[in-house]
Amino acid sequence: MPELPEVEVVCRGLRDHVLGLAVQSMGTSGKALRSFPGKKTGLPLVGQKIHSLERRAKNLVFLMDDWWMLVHLGMSGQLLWLPREAQRPAHSHVWWGFASGQLVYNDPRRFGDVRLVSRGLAGAADSLPASVLGAASTGIEPLSSQFDGNWLYRASRGVRQPIKPWLMRGDLVVGVGNIYASEALFRAGIHPGRPAGRIGPERHTGLADAIRQVLSEAIAGGGSSLRDFVSADGLPGHFATSHRVYGRHGLPCGQCGRVIFRRMQAQRASYFCPGCQH
Numbered sequence: 001m002p003e004l005p006e007v008e009v010v011c012r013g014l015r016d017h018v019l020g021l022a023v024q025s026m027g028t029s030g031k032a033l034r035s036f037p038g039k040k041t042g043l044p045l046v047g048q049k050i051h052s053l054e055r056r057a058k059n060l061v062f063l064m065d066d067w068w069m070l071v072h073l074g075m076s077g078q079l080l081w082l083p084r085e086a087q088r089p090a091h092s093h094v095w096w097g098f099a100s101g102q103l104v105y106n107d108p109r110r111f112g113d114v115r116l117v118s119r120g121l122a123g124a125a126d127s128l129p130a131s132v133l134g135a136a137s138t139g140i141e142p143l144s145s146q147f148d149g150n151w152l153y154r155a156s157r158g159v160r161q162p163i164k165p166w167l168m169r170g171d172l173v174v175g176v177g178n179i180y181a182s183e184a185l186f187r188a189g190i191h192p193g194r195p196a197g198r199i200g201p202e203r204h205t206g207l208a209d210a211i212r213q214v215l216s217e218a219i220a221g222g223g224s225s226l227r228d229f230v231s232a233d234g235l236p237g238h239f240a241t242s243h244r245v246y247g248r249h250g251l252p253c254g255q256c257g258r259v260i261f262r263r264m265q266a267q268r269a270s271y272f273c274p275g276c277q278h
C-alpha cells in the first residue's frame, strides 16, 4: 500500500510535469472507483488549469480553476505520467490529456479514488475544508514544524492504546503507516506494544525524530519498493533495502543479533526486536 513517502515522491515527480498546464481531454474506463462514478460522471475538467499540487496526508490535491481534485492511491493505485501517444497500461481507469503528455490513474484493485470538489462549495475557494479530507487525514503532518516529541508526549497523556496502532491513527498523525511505524519504533528503541501514555518525554522526542528520519530517508530513496508502488515516472523506490525490522522476522537484528519477531497488532503485522525495543 502506498504510504506517505510514496505519495510525496509521486507528488514531487508530477509537479514538474503538470503545474501550469490545462487539461485538454479527460477519459475513463467506465469502471467505478471508491467514490468516482466511472462513466456516469461528467468530465468537467477539460480546459481547467492546474495551479498547484500538494500532498495532504495520503491525498494528492490538485488546485484547478474551478475545482479541487483529490487522488488517493488506495491499495494499489499509481498515478503515471506518460507520453501523449503512449498506450495506457491495463487497469487504467481515469486519464487526463495535456499538451505535453498524459496523466493516468491505474489501479488493479480499484480501492483508490479520484474526487472532485467544487471551489464554489462553502469555504472551499482557497483552502480545502477538513471535512472533505475525512477524519483519517486530519491529523498533524509528521514532516511539519509543529510535529515534535513535545507534541507526541502531550497528545499521548492518559492513552492506554499501544504506541504502534496509536501512531497509525490518521486523525492524530497522518501518513505513518505500518512500515514506517515499525521502523521508527525500532530506531527509537520502543516496543510496539507499550502503551502510548507510558512513554516519557525524552523517548517521545527520540520517536518523533525517528519518524521524521525514516520518512525523509524513504522520500530521498524514492519510496519503498512495494510490489504495487511505482513512482510517477515508473521507477521503483529503494527504501526497502534499508528496512531494519519490517519484513525481517526470523532474521537476526543488525544491532544486537537477536531474532526479529512478527506479531499481529490491531490486525496489522508488527515487526520488532525483543532485544532492542522495550
Ligand SMILES: [Zn+2]
Residues within 6 Å of the ligand: 253, 254, 255, 256, 257, 258, 273, 274, 275, 276, 277
Ligand atoms: Zn536488536
